[in-house]
Amino acid sequence: MSIVDTAKQAAQGLMQGAMEKLVPLAPDSWIPGGVPDPLIARKHGLIGTPVSRLDGPLKVKGGARFAAEYRFDDMVYAALVYATIPRGRIVAIDQAAAEAATGVVLVMTHRNAPRMNTPAVFGSSPTAVGPADLPILQDDRIHWNGQPIACVLAETQEQADHAASLIAVTYDEEPSTTSLAGAKANGMEQGLFMGQPLLNEIGDAEAALASAPHRIDHVYRTPRHNHNPIEPHAATLAWVDGGLVIHDASQMVTQQAQTIGEVFDLTPDQVRLTSPYVGGGFGSKGLWDHQVIGAAAAQLAGRPVRITLSREGVYRVVGGRTLTEQRVGIGATADGRFQALIHSGLSVMTPHNSMPEPFILGTRAAYAAPNIALKVEIARMNMLANTFMRAPGEAVGTFALECAVDELAVQIGIDPVDLRILNEPDKDPTSGLPFSSRHIVEAWRRGAERFGWSDRPATPASRRDGEWLVGMGCATGTYPYYRMPGAEARITLTRDGDAVRATVEVAAAEMGMGTSTTTAIVAAERLGLPLDRVEVAYGDSAIPGAIMAGGSQQTAAIGAAVIAAHNALVAELLKLAGNDSGLAGLSPDDVGSVDGGLSKRDDPVRRESYASILSRARRDSVTVTAAGSPPLELMHWSMHSHSALFCEVRVNAVTGETRVTRMLGSFDCGRILNPRTATSQFRGGIIMGLGMALMEETQFDERSGRIMNPSLAEYHLPVHMDVPEIDVIWTDIADPHTPMGAHGIGEIGITGVAAAVANAIYNATGKRVRNLPITLDRLL
Amino acid sequence: MSLIINGIAVPAPVDPRVSLLDHLRETLHLTGTKKGCNQGACGACTVLADGERILSCLALAVQYDGRSITTIEGLAQDDALHPLQAAFIEHDGFQCGYCTPGQICSAIGMAAEARRGVPSHVTTDLTADVTLSRAEVQERMSGNLCRCGAYNGIVEAIRSTVAAEVAA
Numbered sequence: 001m002s003i004v005d006t007a008k009q010a011a012q013g014l015m016q017g018a019m020e021k022l023v024p025l026a027p028d029s030w031i032p033g034g035v036p037d038p039l040i041a042r043k044h045g046l047i048g049t050p051v052s053r054l055d056g057p058l059k060v061k062g063g064a065r066f067a068a069e070y071r072f073d074d075m076v077y078a079a080l081v082y083a084t085i086p087r088g089r090i091v092a093i094d095q096a097a098a099e100a101a102t103g104v105v106l107v108m109t110h111r112n113a114p115r116m117n118t119p120a121v122f123g124s125s126p127t128a129v130g131p132a133d134l135p136i137l138q139d140d141r142i143h144w145n146g147q148p149i150a151c152v153l154a155e156t157q158e159q160a161d162h163a164a165s166l167i168a169v170t171y172d173e174e175p176s177t178t179s180l181a182g183a184k185a186n187g188m189e190q191g192l193f194m195g196q197p198l199l200n201e202i203g204d205a206e207a208a209l210a211s212a213p214h215r216i217d218h219v220y221r222t223p224r225h226n227h228n229p230i231e232p233h234a235a236t237l238a239w240v241d242g243g244l245v246i247h248d249a250s251q252m253v254t255q256q257a258q259t260i261g262e263v264f265d266l267t268p269d270q271v272r273l274t275s276p277y278v279g280g281g282f283g284s285k286g287l288w289d290h291q292v293i294g295a296a297a298a299q300l301a302g303r304p305v306r307i308t309l310s311r312e313g314v315y316r317v318v319g320g321r322t323l324t325e326q327r328v329g330i331g332a333t334a335d336g337r338f339q340a341l342i343h344s345g346l347s348v349m350t351p352h353n354s355m356p357e358p359f360i361l362g363t364r365a366a367y368a369a370p371n372i373a374l375k376v377e378i379a380r381m382n383m384l385a386n387t388f389m390r391a392p393g394e395a396v397g398t399f400a401l402e403c404a405v406d407e408l409a410v411q412i413g414i415d416p417v418d419l420r421i422l423n424e425p426d427k428d429p430t431s432g433l434p435f436s437s438r439h440i441v442e443a444w445r446r447g448a449e450r451f452g453w454s455d456r457p458a459t460p461a462s463r464r465d466g467e468w469l470v471g472m473g474c475a476t477g478t479y480p481y482y483r484m485p486g487a488e489a490r491i492t493l494t495r496d497g498d499a500v501r502a503t504v505e506v507a508a509a510e511m512g513m514g515t516s517t518t519t520a521i522v523a524a525e526r527l528g529l530p531l532d533r534v535e536v537a538y539g540d541s542a543i544p545g546a547i548m549a550g551g552s553q554q555t556a557a558i559g560a561a562v563i564a565a566h567n568a569l570v571a572e573l574l575k576l577a578g579n580d581s582g583l584a585g586l587s588p589d590d591v592g593s594v595d596g597g598l599s600k601r602d603d604p605v606r607r608e609s610y611a612s613i614l615s616r617a618r619r620d621s622v623t624v625t626a627a628g629s630p631p632l633e634l635m636h637w638s639m640h641s642h643s644a645l646f647c648e649v650r651v652n653a654v655t656g657e658t659r660v661t662r663m664l665g666s667f668d669c670g671r672i673l674n675p676r677t678a679t680s681q682f683r684g685g686i687i688m689g690l691g692m693a694l695m696e697e698t699q700f701d702e703r704s705g706r707i708m709n710p711s712l713a714e715y716h717l718p719v720h721m722d723v724p725e726i727d728v729i730w731t732d733i734a735d736p737h738t739p740m741g742a743h744g745i746g747e748i749g750i751t752g753v754a755a756a757v758a759n760a761i762y763n764a765t766g767k768r769v770r771n772l773p774i775t776l777d778r779l780l
Numbered sequence: 781m782s783l784i785i786n787g788i789a790v791p792a793p794v795d796p797r798v799s800l801l802d803h804l805r806e807t808l809h810l811t812g813t814k815k816g817c818n819q820g821a822c823g824a825c826t827v828l829a830d831g832e833r834i835l836s837c838l839a840l841a842v843q844y845d846g847r848s849i850t851t852i853e854g855l856a857q858d859d860a861l862h863p864l865q866a867a868f869i870e871h872d873g874f875q876c877g878y879c880t881p882g883q884i885c886s887a888i889g890m891a892a893e894a895r896r897g898v899p900s901h902v903t904t905d906l907t908a909d910v911t912l913s914r915a916e917v918q919e920r921m922s923g924n925l926c927r928c929g930a931y932n933g934i935v936e937a938i939r940s941t942v943a944a945e946v947a948a
Contacts, residue, residue: 052869055877056868056869057865057869059874059877060852060865060869060877060884061852061855062811062813062851062852062853062880062881064877065811066811066814069805071809156798156806158795162797228927229876229927230814230822230876230878230927231814231816279814279876279877279878280878280927282927310818311816311819511875511876512876512928676872677872677875679872680872680928680929680930683931683932685929686929688927711817712817712819712821712822713817713819713820713821717925720917720919720921720922720934721915721919723918723932
């Protein structure tokens with residue numbers, strides 16, 4: 001790092017530190033969200049009514065085009081060869097047979113690949129999304145078992161796959177660390193998340209735990225997981241006039257285009273990345289080696305390339321969630337009030353990436369306790385770089401925390417719902433900030449009533465139905481409200497006879513969350529137009545701004561950008577309206593968008609339609625672009641979503657098989673924008689949580705560092721038969737400090753689910769399983 | 781040699797290694813049929829061969845000489861969606877939409893199996909006509925994975941259309 005970089009970082013640190021001290025003290029009205037979004041008060045519009053996906057007809061007809069379904073003339077197909085050792089050097093590559101095979105156009109290895117810059121690793125700059133701080137096909141070094149080391153291009157996929165199988169590689173293997181024990185023995189480091197240490201210490205938690213009348217202190221373990229979207233990662237790409245056109249599957253469109261551009265020394269406008277449909281992502285649809293290799297091979301061969309990872313290839317190239325070992329210690333008074341809360345432990349990453357599984361994040365704001373100690377340490381292993389997977393941190397952190405709370409409830413002899421409500425904090429226990437919106441107690445009470453929680457067997461292993469032991473469990477889920485900077489929105493109003501059409505463009509991604517539909521709903525309400533007059537464009541790096549479908553923040557980021565663009569549009573329209581309009585003399589703050597035009601807020605008779613304003617100004621259209629406000633609200637309030645989860649299981653006393661028979665999620669996530677798609681998001685998260693609880697594990701061979709179950713046959717995920725009807729309810733209480741009063745809901749669903757299942761299994765069987773997944777053998 | 785795809789005769793591939801799935805997607809540009817695992821584990825590539833559901837990734841195209849293949853593109857009549865396609869939208873039986881064509885083709889094939897009286901693992905009376913209860917639909921559709929977790933909506937869509945016709 002240069003002196004300039006160091007100085008820059010120090011200055012940024014000072015700035016950040018000053019902001020963190022000042023922003024909490026600022027008056028609410030200075031902060032984004034300090035004045036509630038006017039849409040929160042609108043009760044009779046589209047927001048909150050169920051709307052079917054606008055891209056539904058296309059998707060059910062098979063007409064939505066995914067990344068591997070674009071074509072270029074003269075396109076060739078790629079196949080990859082993967083290293084079979086965890087660490088070392090390539091000594092020799094025998095590629096003669098591959099080069100001689102029918103249809104082969106190119107065999108590319110580190111020896112003939114073009115010189116490329118190392119992709120900037122995620123977190124090293126606001127737009128950097130590289131998977132690891134490693135060059136791609138630039139030298140003979142092997143860093144993980146499964147690393148791509150050669151790429152074959154051929155006229156057909158079959159020819160490429162066959163030729164790749166003919167390549168023989170000789171290695172010089174070097175010592176590696178592929179076992180957890182070995183990684184621990186090499187030493188541990190403090191984990192950092194977004195540059196901040198994953199560390200909180202308030203009071204003396206160890207002493208308070210030791211002296212508490214009730215004590216729980218256990219270690220919980222969660223294994224590696226893979227996202228497993230059904231669409232394998234793929235890109236169809238071509239070099240056109242010195243620039244790169246990529247049809248990709250991406251949940252970070254602009255950032256990915258920029259990072260790839262830097263790899264090839266291209267300017268931002270020389271990379272065009274589109275990704276209109278993404279076949280599931282869950283954190284995985286980002287930049288990995290294959291897009292860079294595909295682009296390099298296309299450059300070398302002078303032909304467009306389709307590179308589709310095989311399912312095994314996805315496991316070799318695309319990282320998943322890493323493993324954790326978590327200690328949770330809770331000390332409580334005789335009546336159950338927490339005196340000490342300890343949540344600490346380790347997660348594993350590689351020497352070349354920076355994504356610890358931040359499992360304490362949810363604990364920071366979960367419960368009131370005078371003594372708190374939270375810490376994540378890191379051990380490093382030679383493996384594929386791990387990454388974020390749905391609710392990184394919270395998904396596995398809530399398993400440990402919420403099982404421990406259940407264990408404490410059993411010890412004290414108190415209902416676990418009552419124990420949670422008893423320890424509800426009145427402000428953020430670690431930051432001290434006020435909550436922006438927290439109605440978790442209401443979620444608990446409504447959920448318990450609807451689920452029939454009072455019917456829970458009070459004594460574990462006391463209810464039996466033939467071979468089946470029946471039990472109920474509950475847990476809290478939690479996920480923060482985020483809004484990342486960088487989002488922009490471009491609104492174009494176009495005259496269409498006596499009316500107008502609006503196009504809203506955002507550089508966002510749609511992986512099935514319903515973003516394109518929800519964005520249209522919100523934009524229609526904000527512009528005062530019918531839904532069928534609003535078109536949303538997204539998934540294209542040519543659109544201004546950068547928005548990530550991650551951190552459950554996309555809806556908030558889009559919402560704030562559209563607010564800013566709408567303000568700019570109103571100002572522009574007032575200018576165009578001029579002095580002959582009924583709106584003459586009004587400022588943008590005086591008017592709102594209603595019924596296809598602008599009206600004075602307190603005197604709606606003073607209005608003019610958009611079409612009339614454009615027509616008098618002799619304009620066919622007007623376009624504005626604006627960026628969302630900086631997300632200072634995140635430093636001013638403690639902002640979180642919550643859920644109360646209830647689960648009923650039946651465990652077979654003979655086989656140990658667990659069946660989830662009932663599940664209810666009671667959510668407190670601000671105002672729900674589209675109940676139809678929101679229900680699906682909640683259910684989808686819960687189902688991934690059921691998989692995590694009962695079956696999902698990426699099996700890692702600690703001898704060779706190789707993933708042993710790289711297929712959907714051997715990595716078990718929930719199928720139709722595993723999933724009961726999942727009941728979902730929500731408080732629908734708007735957060736006054738967010739756009740539309742909404743919270744993101746993509747990740748909250750998975751959190752807490754594994755604990756609810758584990759707690760139900762304990763209630764059914766009297767067996768406490770602290771290691772996931774809870775497979776049959778662990779219950780026999 | 782030729783295959784009949786959605787009623788139209790098309791040549792079989794020259795390379796005998798080409799799967800029916802790759803033939804559909806890469807040669808015929810019928811990309812509605814999806815590739816999820818290419819090894820018969822996910823069901824995304826399900827199509828109908830003479831009305832029976834098959835995994836097109838495990839089928840070599842040349843094996844289907846003279847057979848009639850229906851893909852997702854062949855279900856809608858003119859502009860009208862197949863009732864099951866419409867029900868998938870109504871019940872939100874998908875999120876990303878990638879497994880959807882396979883789920884829809886599989887459900888149509890599944891209903892035909894039930895009409896023929898084919899039992900499943902959860903069928904209790906092997907001699908009676910099959911009724912597609914919720915459990916029957918779940919069991920018979922378990923070869924079609926949906927990672928977004930739209931299972932509840934998928935089952936509702938199936939039970940409100942093709943499964944209801946079996947019971948009638």
